Amino acid sequence: MKQEATLYRFFLTIFSLMLFLSCQQQKKAQEDKPSQEPVTEQSPMLPLQRLSLPEGFKIELYAEGVDNARSMTMGDDGTLFVGTRRANKLYAIQDTDGDYRADRVILLDTTLVVPNGVAFHDGALYVAEVNRMLRYPDIEQQLDNPPTPEVVYDDYPTEFHHGWKYIAFGPDNKLYVPVGAPCNICDSATVDPRYASITRMDPDGTNREIVANGVRNTVGFTWHPETGELWFTDNGRDMLGDDIPPCELNRVSETGQHFGYPFCHGNALADPEFGDQHPCSDFIPPVQNLGAHVAPLGVKFYTGAMFPEKYRGHVFIAEHGSWNRSSKVGYRITMVTLDGNEATSYEPFIDGWLEEASQEAFGRPVDILLLQDGSMLISDDVGDAIYRVTYSGP
Numbered sequence: 001m002k003q004e005a006t007l008y009r010f011f012l013t014i015f016s017l018m019l020f021l022s023c024q025q026q027k028k029a030q031e032d033k034p035s036q037e038p039v040t041e042q043s044p045m046l047p048l049q050r051l052s053l054p055e056g057f058k059i060e061l062y063a064e065g066v067d068n069a070r071s072m073t074m075g076d077d078g079t080l081f082v083g084t085r086r087a088n089k090l091y092a093i094q095d096t097d098g099d100y101r102a103d104r105v106i107l108l109d110t111t112l113v114v115p116n117g118v119a120f121h122d123g124a125l126y127v128a129e130v131n132r133m134l135r136y137p138d139i140e141q142q143l144d145n146p147p148t149p150e151v152v153y154d155d156y157p158t159e160f161h162h163g164w165k166y167i168a169f170g171p172d173n174k175l176y177v178p179v180g181a182p183c184n185i186c187d188s189a190t191v192d193p194r195y196a197s198i199t200r201m202d203p204d205g206t207n208r209e210i211v212a213n214g215v216r217n218t219v220g221f222t223w224h225p226e227t228g229e230l231w232f233t234d235n236g237r238d239m240l241g242d243d244i245p246p247c248e249l250n251r252v253s254e255t256g257q258h259f260g261y262p263f264c265h266g267n268a269l270a271d272p273e274f275g276d277q278h279p280c281s282d283f284i285p286p287v288q289n290l291g292a293h294v295a296p297l298g299v300k301f302y303t304g305a306m307f308p309e310k311y312r313g314h315v316f317i318a319e320h321g322s323w324n325r326s327s328k329v330g331y332r333i334t335m336v337t338l339d340g341n342e343a344t345s346y347e348p349f350i351d352g353w354l355e356e357a358s359q360e361a362f363g364r365p366v367d368i369l370l371l372q373d374g375s376m377l378i379s380d381d382v383g384d385a386i387y388r389v390t391y392s393g394p
Contacts, residue, residue, distance in 0.1 A: 045383070050355070068381045068384065070082065073119050073120045073125075073168075076120070079093070084116065085164050109146065113129045114130050114160070114164050117167035124139065130158060130159075133167070134149035137150065157179060161180070161183060166220050178215065180216065197211075211230065215259050218235075219235070220318070224301060230251070230252040247293070248286035248290060249343070295330055302376075306374025315336040316335055321361060328359050331364055
């Protein structure tokens with residue numbers, strides 16, 4: 001009897017192990033193929049009622065379950081493509097019934113390495129990994145069976161430190177690609193002039209050149225709707241204390257300008273390690289000094305007609321939030337009001353993702369995108385969501 005019991009337990013153990021392995025294989029198979037997930041009406045994990053917006057504005061979920069949602073771009077047929085940094089996933093999101101709420105979340109690819117940047121051009125989706133640019137031709141016609149991407153360019157530096165990229169096509173139809181400094185503070189351009197720069201290339205990867213130098217780590221840029229000039233956010237260096245140096249909003253008025261890193265930060269703050277090599281007057285100052293350590297990422301001019309006149313033509317910035325400050329800052333959307341190219345104010349537009357008392361955040365804004373109706377999408381890589389901001393009056 002004892003031998004039978006032992007034998008029974010042995011076979012039960014084997015059966016349980018086989019069942020576990022079978023479940024794991026099924027789970028992996030589901031993760032590895034493009035999937036379509038329904039979007040639920042509300043998420044108890046995202047207390048949007050804690051967010052503070054100006055009177056007349058409302059923020060709602062556009063899509064959830066988008067793991068580590070980062071950069072966004074819109075396809076010609078209305079498909080929202082979303083890259084990720086830590087999740088190594090690439091998403092396509094559709095609003096098939098036109099109610100401004102996503103009803104299909106499609107997982108396009110899980111094999112990429114830090115596919116943070118996404119851009120759309122001539123029917124193709126461009127995706128930036130750390131050292132290369134990929135292209136998915138005719139992607140909106142093949143969402144359920146995406147093609148193997150073409151390699152457009154594969155000769156960017158391979159360092160992961162500030163290696164994730166935001167990419168976008170400019171009004172000149174060139175693909176703009178930043179290369180972050182591979183360090184907190186160093187004169188990396190002496191090793192490779194592409195470090196701490198913004199580059200651009202033709203859509204086929206040819207004719208690459210450097211557009212701006214002295215840019216520590218930009219993960220968001222855009223173009224002025226009237227002048228066509230490139231504007232970008234830049235993340236300031238760490239380890240100088242809680243309140244310096246500022247992060248920055250910058251404007252490129254000429255190709256080849258230098259924005260100070262690693263020698264000078266903000267308007268006139270000389271770096272303690274490199275500041276004696278050049279005076280700050282040698283460099284282009286920011287349009288606006290932003291908060292120290294707020295980690296500004298996505299940036300857009302508001303060009304829609306939904307928001308009131310006071311918001312039109314001004315700059316919105318997604319501040320991802322600090323990671324090494326004694327008390328956290330950022331975790332919000334801010335607005336820089338302009339008079340021409342001069343900033344006249346810098347103030348919060350949406351905040352509340354960070355709870356000051358507990359210092360815990362339920363979300364971190366990453367990127368901003370405007371829809372055709374003038375509403376604003378915001379990605380959140382902690383809340384795994386895309387939000388939509390609308391205005392309906394006081």
